[in-house]
Amino acid sequence: MRSESEIIRGLQRRFRAGGGVRVGIGDDAAVLAGDRRRDWVVTTDWLIEGVHFRRQTHPPRAVGWKALARSLSDLAATAAQPRYALVALAVPSATSARWVDEFFAGVKALADRHGVKLVGGDLSSASQITIDVQALGVVERGRAALRRGARPGDVLFVSGTLGLSHLGLAALRRGRAREFRRAVRFHLYPEPRVRLARLLARRGVTAMIDVSDGLSTDLAHLAEASGVGARLAADKVPVVRLTAAEERRLGVTPWALAANGGEDYELLFTLPPRRAARLPLKLAGVRLTAIGEITRGRGLALVGPSGRARPLSVRGWDHFRRR
Amino acid sequence: MRSESEIIRGLQRRFRAGGGVRVGIGDDAAVLAGDRRRDWVVTTDWLIEGVHFRRQTHPPRAVGWKALARSLSDLAATAAQPRYALVALAVPSATSARWVDEFFAGVKALADRHGVKLVGGDLSSASQITIDVQALGVVERGRAALRRGARPGDVLFVSGTLGLSHLGLAALRRGRAREFRRAVRFHLYPEPRVRLARLLARRGVTAMIDVSDGLSTDLAHLAEASGVGARLAADKVPVVRLTAAEERRLGVTPWALAANGGEDYELLFTLPPRRAARLPLKLAGVRLTAIGEITRGRGLALVGPSGRARPLSVRGWDHFRRR
Numbered sequence: 001m002r003s004e005s006e007i008i009r010g011l012q013r014r015f016r017a018g019g020g021v022r023v024g025i026g027d028d029a030a031v032l033a034g035d036r037r038r039d040w041v042v043t044t045d046w047l048i049e050g051v052h053f054r055r056q057t058h059p060p061r062a063v064g065w066k067a068l069a070r071s072l073s074d075l076a077a078t079a080a081q082p083r084y085a086l087v088a089l090a091v092p093s094a095t096s097a098r099w100v101d102e103f104f105a106g107v108k109a110l111a112d113r114h115g116v117k118l119v120g121g122d123l124s125s126a127s128q129i130t131i132d133v134q135a136l137g138v139v140e141r142g143r144a145a146l147r148r149g150a151r152p153g154d155v156l157f158v159s160g161t162l163g164l165s166h167l168g169l170a171a172l173r174r175g176r177a178r179e180f181r182r183a184v185r186f187h188l189y190p191e192p193r194v195r196l197a198r199l200l201a202r203r204g205v206t207a208m209i210d211v212s213d214g215l216s217t218d219l220a221h222l223a224e225a226s227g228v229g230a231r232l233a234a235d236k237v238p239v240v241r242l243t244a245a246e247e248r249r250l251g252v253t254p255w256a257l258a259a260n261g262g263e264d265y266e267l268l269f270t271l272p273p274r275r276a277a278r279l280p281l282k283l284a285g286v287r288l289t290a291i292g293e294i295t296r297g298r299g300l301a302l303v304g305p306s307g308r309a310r311p312l313s314v315r316g317w318d319h320f321r322r323r
Numbered sequence: 324m325r326s327e328s329e330i331i332r333g334l335q336r337r338f339r340a341g342g343g344v345r346v347g348i349g350d351d352a353a354v355l356a357g358d359r360r361r362d363w364v365v366t367t368d369w370l371i372e373g374v375h376f377r378r379q380t381h382p383p384r385a386v387g388w389k390a391l392a393r394s395l396s397d398l399a400a401t402a403a404q405p406r407y408a409l410v411a412l413a414v415p416s417a418t419s420a421r422w423v424d425e426f427f428a429g430v431k432a433l434a435d436r437h438g439v440k441l442v443g444g445d446l447s448s449a450s451q452i453t454i455d456v457q458a459l460g461v462v463e464r465g466r467a468a469l470r471r472g473a474r475p476g477d478v479l480f481v482s483g484t485l486g487l488s489h490l491g492l493a494a495l496r497r498g499r500a501r502e503f504r505r506a507v508r509f510h511l512y513p514e515p516r517v518r519l520a521r522l523l524a525r526r527g528v529t530a531m532i533d534v535s536d537g538l539s540t541d542l543a544h545l546a547e548a549s550g551v552g553a554r555l556a557a558d559k560v561p562v563v564r565l566t567a568a569e570e571r572r573l574g575v576t577p578w579a580l581a582a583n584g585g586e587d588y589e590l591l592f593t594l595p596p597r598r599a600a601r602l603p604l605k606l607a608g609v610r611l612t613a614i615g616e617i618t619r620g621r622g623l624a625l626v627g628p629s630g631r632a633r634p635l636s637v638r639g640w641d642h643f644r645r646r
Binding site for chain 1: 325327344
């Protein structure tokens with residue numbers, strides 16, 4: 001099997017944009033020409049038992065919430081306002097009616113928070129619980145934030161704390177949920193940064209992506225789409241704080257959680273230096289941190305506290321890469 | 324597990340339409356307010372290995388074609404013009420690159436036929452090949468054809484031949500594909516009736532649905548949504564022709580194939596008598612047949628050649644019903 005990126009590049013060649021398609025395959029979401037005032041933004045995201053969640057550790061309400069959160073986060077990455085969702089659910093026929101009810105209660109809880117209406121879906125049987133959620137949103141015409149657009153000299157920012165979600169996952173897997181309540185909650189009920197993204201778009205972000213696959217992978221996506229490189233300041237990245245004992249107990253390190261963990265659904269974005277200087281430390285209640293800068297060329301460098309740079313290893317999520 | 328219909332009714336109560344939602348959960352597709360001239364129509368449809376197809380009998384190109392055809396047929400049922408599609412594909416990691424290539428070649432072949440652009444999707448791993456396709460289309464504002472709207476006295480029509488698809492499936496399963504080439508082709512590469520549906524809408528259909536679950540089930544859907552009953556003339560239904568020997572060999576009967584087989588993706592629709600009388604025998608190259616009429620009350624009756632009526636048994640597809 002080829003890597004996900006190779007398959008996607010093949011599809012981009014085969015299915016070219018054009019017509020009413022402002023942005024097609026390869027960004028967080030597709031942008032379609034709407035009317036004179038606005039564009040439509042659409043996205044679709046898998047959530048699959050055994051791949052993205054486990055029944056033992058993920059209650060049905062969290063599965064429903066998370067399934068929608070992934071799609072809303074993709075819309076947020078383009079600075080769109082989510083409007084509608086469709087939920088395709090396939091379950092083994094032994095699945096209880098209660099599981100299905102709780103699942104949709106989770107979808108509804110997050111949908112209501114963002115004024116999103118569930119307008120359709122499809123039900124089927126399958127050997128594992130399989131969910132695919134489509135979300136549709138609107139954005140001011142021609143103003144969707146994209147992965148491409150970062151320029152050398154731009155400052156690179158990230159919202160929130162990276163690695164919190166996979167810290168919660170590690171705690172869940174090792175039966176230590178009580179000690180890491182906040183991280184577990186953040187893992188099970190992530191908050192797509194919809195309002196933050198809308199505010200950032202008004203401040204002129206040049207590129208934006210949501211951190212769904214881990215900082216290293218998503219930065220690589222943003223840099224590749226923009227045709228640039230980046231220097232990341234290792235000690236600036238907002239990672240989780242853990243004692244040495246906690247690291248040992250969970251078998252994780254804050255840096256690995258942030259760089260490769262994924263599922264934080266924070267926003268990674270770039271601003272020209274002047275605009276960057278005017279960015280507040282917090283927006284929509286979420287902390288914003290400058291973590292590096294965009295460079296010419298294609299390399300991704302990680303700069304340590306000593307000032308020494310080494311190549312950033314990109315090790316986030318790829319469904320088809322051997323591990 | 325409850326039946327699909329019970330789950331859907333629960334969701335309709337939980338997620339009410341309103342706002343920009345002209346038609347929400349429960350029809351073939353959702354209808355969303357667009358601009359002054361047009362509405363958007365969106366739908367999502369599963370195609371799952373072991374449920375909807377088998378790798379042994381369904382080549383990857385047919386799987387790709389069929390996955391998109393299901394969604395385009397839902398758009399056709401509302402008389403929408405398909406525009407865009409998103410394809411979510413999850414496959415076991417051992418799946419060959421060739422399978423994936425051929426799958427997308429099948430998607431593209433049908434997409435090109437209808438001027439549909441593939442604008443996005445999602446890739447994942449899964450234990451069985453799982454596909455979910457979303458399609459978006461446009462329809463003249465307020466003019467979407469719906470399941471509801473049939474009135475007592477309306478004439479009930481169906482396009483094409485019913486049961487052809489499951490005749491093809493039966494032939495494939497019994498290794499008799501060569502004897503039933505046309506049926507096999509129709510099963511593997513169904514033609515969503517997009518153009519026909521657009522023409523029918525102009526002729527003032529009062530209700531329309533695509534025959535994806537079998538005539539009995541889809542007629543029940545249309546009648547329930549419209550709050551009416553129907554009388555079906557058994558000898559008018561356009562079924563496949565088989566010799567007694569063929570029936571034995573394949574273990575099927577023309578009536579069972581038509582009533583319960585499904586996957587024909589023909590259109591079932593109603594017209595007031597005056598408009599019905601002006602309908603040609605063929606439109607967009609597809610035969611149209613009057614097969615009954617809409618009645619008051621809620622019953623579905625099957626009228627035999629002798630004129631004797633008995634209740635129509637509804638036995639099409641329900642993913643959660645025990646068989």
